[in-house]
Amino acid sequence: MDLTILLGLTITFIVILITKKFQLFIISKTCSKKQLPFPPGKKGWPLIGETPSFVSSPKKFILDRMKTYNRNAFQTSIAGETVAILCGPAANKFIFSNENKLLKFWLPYSVSKALAQQNANPNSNSYKMADEIAHKFLKLDNIQKFVGTMDSMAQQHLDTFWVPSLQVKVHPLIKEFTFELSYRVFVEYFNPNLKSLKELRDPFFEFIEGILSTPLYVPGMPYYKALKASKIVQEKIFEMVEKRKNKMGNDDHDHDQIDGDLLGRFLMVRDEDGSCVSKEDIARVIVGFIFASFYTTTTTIAFTIAYLSKHPHVYDKVLQEQMNIKRSKGEGEQLNWIDVQKMKYSWNVICETMRLKPPSPGGFKEAITDFNFAGFHIPKGWKIHWSAYSTNMNPKYFENPEKFYPSRFEGSGPAPYTFVPFGGGPRMCIGKEYAKIETLVFLHNLVTKFKLKMVNPNEKIFYNPDPIPVDGLKVHLQLHS
Template sequence: MEVVMVPYLLALLFLPLCLMFILRKRDSSSKSLPPGTCGWPLLGENVEFALLGPQKFIKDRMEKYSAQVFQTSIMGEKMAFFCGAQGNKFLFSSENKLVTSWWPQSMKKALLFPEFVESSLKQVSALKRSFLHDILKPEALKQYIPLMDAMARQHLHQNWDSNRVVTVFPLSKKYTFDLACRLFMSLVDPEEIKRLADPFTLVTNGMFSMPIDLPGTAYHRAIKGGTMVRDELMRIITQRRKELTENQETSGRDLLSKMLLVTDEDGQFMSEMEISNNIIGMLVASFETTSSAVTSVLKYLAELPHVYDQVYREQMAIAKSKGAEDLLTWEDIEKMKYSWNAARESLRLTPPAQGSFRETITDFTYAGFTIPKGWKTFWSVHSTHKNPKYFSDPEKFDPSRFEGSGPAPFTFVPFGGGPRMCPGKEYARLEVLVFMHNVVKRFKLEKEIPDEKIVFHASPVPVYGLPVRLLPHGN
């Protein structure tokens, strides 16, 4: 009896699973899903994405499946990769209509308080994007240019001037983080900044790694680092709220004070946790990607003497028009046209941000394929930036591409586009140009490792951090 019953019971157990599989398969086959593969069970195509790097991964699948949209499975999610200028335009213009912002669960666990991990990004960010745009638009940022210049001079004096060789990437990370802490929270104490910087580096190094929270893994270190960052931010925020209450301040002296003073439609102030979430988001956007951008620009200046020479001439013309102690102004930045074209060409060839995720909020059709509700989508710089359809001789470094009207719309997208375009675009432009100005005024650059490879972490970085030899002018 028992021998007979076991297969019978197994059949009863597996019958519903089989029916579910058949129904799901019938449902998916009734829809024309984008071509592609979801890879291995559980693993998806994470391994291929990591081994190939995002650029080759996307290029290979565009050639094999579709140059418009293909499906894959990354980070445990069914995902549609949208390609080309049309794909970028479609996703940028579909915000809050067909798609909404989304972060991978692994990233949210590393960055946010546990109470917010299951929340949507809209719920996490109590801060309106209009508020961010107001404080990060050119008119508001003009006042920060002299401080950016002063901090760049101080950074180079302390960390570059007395050395024959420096490693650019870690130093650019130090500069960008110090600057963000000063501008966002008025932090100047090196020890206080270090209490944020050290654990924050753990977060950025591990938040896109395999999400295995076990001792010894990069992701485990990211989780621990995130807790330390949040604890330190909560201490800073609580102290600032106390100061504002005691001093009865009505206008904020920095981003943190402005956040503490802003209210929603119901007159409610943001909580300390909500402010911490927003500052962490700002630090992520201004730290890893901007330091990667600075590093890439200096890499090309070290590799390409003809580009360096034109940048040097432009920057020295600005320097000679000022007194030795005069700090940069908005008018000076506006004169850096060739330098910004060179920086943009660097952003095209080595984009610091790879793209952005969205989540579909309804079924919709694109290029003849159905993208089901609940799927994740991704647009990527790598489907256009080196695509010969949009940029002739795409591997060549050519700043003249940005003269006149520049590249075709939705082909050059290092900051995204549409209503979700990175609000920190202008901040990044100023930071890169101010740093370029101060470096080329002091030094010529030569790479210590001519064929140093680029690897992808959260952003593309040189394997050895880009060590360069500093050659003072006149030597």
């Protein structure tokens, strides 16, 4: 064969090979079925992925990547998983309306293990009963009964820990308050035993410290300590279940207990076969509730106080609203649900705080089937994240987004799906009424007692991924004359 022909054939063969290989490469980078690309992005370091940047500066993480890769979706790697972060109101609507169709609720294994969720059986009768009772317990018609208790607990907390001081560290004090309140509402409403409260508080605080840390099960590491502490918390709740059962004796019709805490409610309810919720499911729900309410409400109350201390004109408007309510009450009369409904401006202040400092930065889901979103393909098994920052900090939906401006919530408020602090769809937060009442009632008691001034208005905040003030958020207090 002529050498030129041979050379020509070889080159053609090589070109065909390269083209084929390139096609294969392109296809493997996209989806074989739909031909849409995966969202752009990078995975970061082996194993840890981009977890440290996501946890330590969630706002910057989201906003930077929306700018660099795509405003609607990008990919990353968090907690050892490939995660598609879907951004904007369309993403929120898509995620909330496709729960259990295209995606389902997901928690990193390390977190669900520490929350004692791993051995639970969602198909068991006990699990279903526990969830039904717990959902009913948090509904507004039940939870509004606790307004008076929350009011007197807030008063007592402020009189004991705030009034004697001229200056307090707000964040650690609010942690004590939110924990004690959840203990009363979920575990021991009648004649609370302070010793039992402390026995649960100490391991719970240790557990909460390490649950979101790097999941290294090595003695001395925070995650190791968190798992140990989670076991102790569970054992304590088992003991409390036994104690309460003995106290209740055989009287199944003790209505005081039914109208009291969640633990009492669990022990009273039986299904048609006479079986009741297992102690494991009781502990699972109670630990989950204390956990879900602890940081979220602590962050909300603490940062509302920070913003009020820095914005005296907003504080004055809140004070005026709360004084009107206080003046309408008799001496020593507790707040009730009707009073809480009148706290409209105060609620706008809390919403603006949650917009700027989201107590829950978003939610995680898992794709249960392949799907497309905004021109990208998301394969089954990928994890999905919706992020509060993707809408809360967008000037298109919130003019001058860095500015603290509660009046933006007046009138019809933000556009749909742009402000979703409690999520949406079937897995929307079931504690939102509890959170609303708790934060408003605390605020009422605080502003009607003190004028506030931040010691250091530029106090630094670190993220974990919840915002935590480095110095505990120090505030000067001045009692109203």
